[in-house]
Amino acid sequence: MExxxxxxxxxxxxxxxxxxxxxWHAANGQxxxxxxxxxxxxxxxxxxxxxxxxxxxxxxxxxxxxxxPVAFVSNTNSFRHEFEGDEEAFTAFLLDEVHQAILREGPDxxxxxxxxxxxxxxxxxxxxAGYWExxxxxxxxxxxLLVADETITGFGRMGEWFACMRLGxxxxxxxxxxxxxxxxxxxxxxxxxxRVAEPFATGAVTYVNxxxxxxxxxxxxxxxxxxxIYERENVMENVRELEGHFRDRLEALRSIPLVGDVRGGGFxxxxxxxxxxxTRDTFTVEEANWLLKQELSDHMDELGLLCRLxxxxxxxxQLSPPLVSTLQTIDxxxxxxxxxxxxxxxxxARYRSSSEEQRPSNVA
Numbered sequence: 166m167e168x169x170x171x172x173x174x175x176x177x178x179x180x181x182x183x184x185x186x187x188x189w190h191a192a193n194g195q196x197x198x199x200x201x202x203x204x205x206x207x208x209x210x211x212x213x214x215x216x217x218x219x220x221x222x223x224x225x226x227x228x229x230x231x232x233x234p235v236a237f238v239s240n241t242n243s244f245r246h247e248f249e250g251d252e253e254a255f256t257a258f259l260l261d262e263v264h265q266a267i268l269r270e271g272p273d274x275x276x277x278x279x280x281x282x283x284x285x286x287x288x289x290x291x292x293x294a295g296y297w298e299x300x301x302x303x304x305x306x307x308x309x310l311l312v313a314d315e316t317i318t319g320f321g322r323m324g325e326w327f328a329c330m331r332l333g334x335x336x337x338x339x340x341x342x343x344x345x346x347x348x349x350x351x352x353x354x355x356x357x358x359x360r361v362a363e364p365f366a367t368g369a370v371t372y373v374n375x376x377x378x379x380x381x382x383x384x385x386x387x388x389x390x391x392x393x394i395y396e397r398e399n400v401m402e403n404v405r406e407l408e409g410h411f412r413d414r415l416e417a418l419r420s421i422p423l424v425g426d427v428r429g430g431g432f433x434x435x436x437x438x439x440x441x442x443x444t445r446d447t448f449t450v451e452e453a454n455w456l457l458k459q460e461l462s463d464h465m466d467e468l469g470l471l472c473r474l475x476x477x478x479x480x481x482x483q484l485s486p487p488l489v490s491t492l493q494t495i496d497x498x499x500x501x502x503x504x505x506x507x508x509x510x511x512x513x514a515r516y517r518s519s520s521e522e523q524r525p526s527n528v529a
Contacts, residue, residue, distance in 0.1 A: 166339060166356040166357060166358055167357070167358060167359045167362055168356070168357050168359075168361075168362035168365075168366060169354045169355065169356050169357070170185070170354060170355045170357075170372070170374075170379070171352065171353070171354045171376075171379045171380035171381075171385070172342070172352075172353040172354055172355065172376055172379060173342075173351040173352065173353055173376060173378055173379070173381075173384075174210075174342050174351060174353050175209075175210060175314070175316030175317075175340065175341070175342035175343065175353055176209070176210025176211055176212050176215045177210075177212065177215075177342075177353055177376060178314075178316065178340035178341060178342055178353040178354060178355050179209045179210045179212070179214070179215035179218065179279070179312075179314060179316075179340050180210065180212040180214045180215045181340075181355050181374055181376075182277075182279075182312055182338050182340050182355045183201070183214045183215070183218075183233065183277065184214070184372075184373070184374045185338065185355060185357065185361065185365075185372065185374070186276050186277045186310050186312070186338070187199065187276060188365075188370065188372060188373060189310065189361055189364065189365075190276050190310075192364040192365075192369065192370040193364070195273070195308070197273060197274055198273070198274055198275060198276035198308075198309075199233075199234065199274065199276060200233075200234045200235065200236065200270050200271070200274050200275045200276060201217070201218060201233055201234070201235045201236075201275070201276060201277045201278070201279060202235065202236050202237075202238060202263065202266050202267070202270070202275060202277070202278045202279070202309075203218040203219075203220055203235050203236075203237055203238075203278075203279050203280070204220055204237060204238055204239065204240040204241075204280055204284065205220045205237050205238070205239060205240050206220050206221060206240055206284070206286050206287040206477060206478050207219060207220040207221075207240065207279075207280065207281065207284060207286060208220075208221060208224070208285065208286040208477070209279065209314055211224070213228065213231070213232040214232055214233055216228065216231065216232075217231040217232050217233035217234075217235050218233070218235055218279050220237050220240075220286075221286065221477060234270075236266045236269070236270050236275075238259070238262045238263050238266050239258075239259055239262055240284050240287060240290050241259065241284065241290045241291065241292045241293060241296060242284075242287060242288075242290045242478075243255050243293065244425070244426040244428070244437060244445075245445055246258075252293045252294055253293075253294075253295070255293045256293045256294060256295045256296050256299060259293070259296060259299075260296070260299040260300070260303065263278070263299075263300065263303055264303055267303065267307055267309070272307045272308075273308075275307065275309050276309065276310065277309060277310050277311075277312055278300060278303075278304055278309055278310075278311055278312065279312040279313075279314055280300070280312075280313065280314065281313070281314045281315070281316075281317060281318060282297070282313055282315060282318050282323070282327075282328035282329055282331075282332050282334055283317075283318050283323065283328055283429070283430065283433060285317045285318075285483075286475070286477045286478070287475070287477060287478035287479075287481070288428065288435030288436075288437055288475060288478065288479075288481035288483060289428050289429035289430075289433055289434055289435035289481075289483070290428070291428055291429065291430060292332060297329075297332050297333060297334035297335075298333065298334075300334075301334070301335050301336075304337075310337045310338060310361065311335075311336045311337050311338070312336055312337065312338045312339075312340065313327075313328075313329050313334055313336035313338070313339050313340070314340045315327050315328060315329065315339050315340060315341050316340060316341060316342045316343055316353070317343065317433070318433065319339070319341040319342075319343070319344050319345070320341070320343070320344025320345055320347075320395070321344055321395060321400050321401050321404055321431075321432075321488045322344065322404075322431055322432060322433045322485065322488070323404075323430055323431035323432075323433060324401055324404040324405040324408060324430075324431040324432075325401060326401070327339060327341075328431075331430075331431075337357065337358055337360065337361050338355060338356065338357050338358075338361060339355075339356040339357075340353070340354070340355055340356075341353060341354055341356065342354070345388045345391070345392075346384060346387045346388045346391050347391045347394075349387050349391065350383065350384040350387040350388070351378070351381075351384055352381075352384040352385065352387070352388050398489065400488045400489060403488065403489060403490075404431050404432050404488055405431075407432075407490070407491075407492060407495055408430065408431055408432070410492060410495060411432065411434065411495050411499070412427075412429075412430075412434075414495065414496065414499040415427045415434055415436060415484075415499060415502075417503075418436060418499075418502065418503055418506065419442075421503070421506050421507055421510055422441070422442050422510055423438050423439065423442075423506055423509060423510040423513060424436055424437075424438065424439070424442070424506060425437045425438060425439030425442060425445055426439075429484075432484075432485060432486050432487075432488055432490065433484075433485055434483075434484045434485075435475075435481045435482065435483050435484070436481060436482040436484070436502065436506070437479055437480070437481045438456065438479070438480045438481065438482070438506075439479075440452075447479055448479070448480055452516075453476055453479075453480045454476070455516060456480055456509060456513070457474040457475075457476055457480050458474070458476075460508075460509045460512050460513075460516075461474055461482070461505055461506070461509050462474060464504070464505035464508050464509065465501070465505050468501045468504060468505055469501065470498060470501040470502070470505070472484055472485075472498075472502075473485075482502060482506075484498065484502070486498055
């Protein structure tokens with residue numbers, strides 16, 4: 166990555182990346198490339214362009230039709246998938262679906278494939294081995310630009326400066342925000358490789374986009390100080406050192422019947438909840454609302470843990486602790502989650518019994 170365009174947020178970064186992609190293709194004689202491919206449940210922002218790539222209907226319904234034509238493919242959640250446990254087959258399935266979407270939309274009309282290296286919405290969906298390498302090959306084959314949205318995963322969340330480095334991904338563009346200033350000031354950006362930057366950096370083409378506070382000196386100074394601290398305090402090393410312990414503690418939660426899956430990496434994990442650990446039945450909307458917004462929320466508040474209880478797919482507990490957390494802090498976090506889930510598990514049995522008692526019986 167050789168050039169950057171600064172923004173103020175992740176959504177602005179995605180918006181700016183799309184404008185860059187469109188203008189890059191036009192500069193290379195392919196203005197007809199106006200479509201994108203994204204993934205189900207993905208969240209990429211609220212601007213009308215970024216919103217187009219968001220795979221959550223409730224976010225988009227008030228603003229239909231969307232500004233950008235987007236085809237959606239499966240995310241990398243293997244839980245309950247027919248190829249769960251067969252990583253090679255799962256990768257092949259996902260890449261074939263992307264390939265078919267490219268052919269269906271028109272190989273000469275697709276401009277961009279966008280994805281988070283580890284998808285946040287839905288609960289820390291890790292990619293299977295070979296997935297990002299396969300995306301790179303498909304994008305190269307059909308002249309599509311590959312964009313990695315690292316608004317969430319950038320700057321240490323996965324124990325590296327960017328999750329792409331850990332996963333061996335080679336995108337053309339990386340969007341970032343949040344961690345660049347450790348959340349202390351608004352700053353985002355669009356990183357690009359030399360090939361993408363070339364027509365704009367040489368002055369052959371003007372990048373038609375602008376933001377009043379792009380590259381604001383105050384935010385930029387804060388970001389430089391934050392980057393120095395990341396290095397001086399060995400923040401990335403801390404995440405890598407404690408990841409295994411964090412994983413092991415969370416995996417032990419599977420002994421609680423309410424816990425169906427544990428997934429993630431670095432300091433970025435999700436615990437998916439299920440009705441039954443054997444059948445893996447999903448919750449109704451009413452049941453999920455009770456579980457997350459009443460039961461677990463109250464317990465987490467009482468026990469002293471702030472985390473996301475996410476219902477943008479199946480109910481999950483999202484855990485993204487501070488990157489400077491100690492082993493003791495990680496243990497405290499998991500202890501609270503364990504106690505809250507055990508309480509919820511006991512309440513779930515009572516809730517289910519009560520719901521069944523209230524159902525009208527079918528009496529002839």
